Amino acid sequence: MTKDRILPLTLALAAAASLIAGGAVAQDAGTGPDREGPSFESLDLDGDGQISRAEFDAQRGARFAQADADGNGMLDQAEMQAMMTARMEAQIAARVARMIARFDADGDGALSMAELPDPRRAGAMFERSDADGSGAMSQDEYGAARDGMQHRKGRMGHHRHGHHHGSGKQGGMGRSCADQT
Numbered sequence: 278m279t280k281d282r283i284l285p286l287t288l289a290l291a292a293a294a295s296l297i298a299g300g301a302v303a304q305d306a307g308t309g310p311d312r313e314g315p316s317f318e319s320l321d322l323d324g325d326g327q328i329s330r331a332e333f334d335a336q337r338g339a340r341f342a343q344a345d346a347d348g349n350g351m352l353d354q355a356e357m358q359a360m361m362t363a364r365m366e367a368q369i370a371a372r373v374a375r376m377i378a379r380f381d382a383d384g385d386g387a388l389s390m391a392e393l394p395d396p397r398r399a400g401a402m403f404e405r406s407d408a409d410g411s412g413a414m415s416q417d418e419y420g421a422a423r424d425g426m427q428h429r430k431g432r433m434g435h436h437r438h439g440h441h442h443g444s445g446k447q448g449g450m451g452r453s454c455a456d457q458t
């Protein structure tokens with residue numbers, strides 16, 4: 278067998294092994310705080326200490342094949358949803374495990390209310406929302422705060438894709454979307 282035929286065969290066998298391994302391929306995908314991405318070793322299929330384009334593409338193909346439950350070479354909505362749900366569940370499970378490991382002061386494997394971390398900026402959010410400084414939120418103040426939060430969530434979605442809006446300053450929670458333009 279020639280060298281030009283060995284590499285494709287090796288890659289095909291490695292892709293098949295990845296499919297047999299099941300969820301490991303789906304769990305390796307992505308980047309971010311809860312997604313480390315595939316390890317170098319899992320991408321270096323021939324173990325030569327380098328990731329070739331063919332090896333990189335093989336991992337992508339293996340993920341696609343794993344998600345293509347009916348084997349028709351296309352991902353329909355249900356298959357894509359199942360793939361993304363599995364990926365998210367793995368990320369959530371990893372994050373929860375890290376939270377318990379970090380905050381479980383008594384070591385019982387669960388977090389009591391006292392062990393839960395305080396929400397970041399909770400006090401500041403309430404103060405911004407209490408626009409009149411009365412120490413309580415009226416229905417109007419609560420609605421404005423909720424609208425402002427929804428507006429910022431929409432903008433954050435664009436930030437993930439490299440778009441930037443506004444001055445970079447975060448508007449107060451008590452401001453409406455129209456006030457933040």
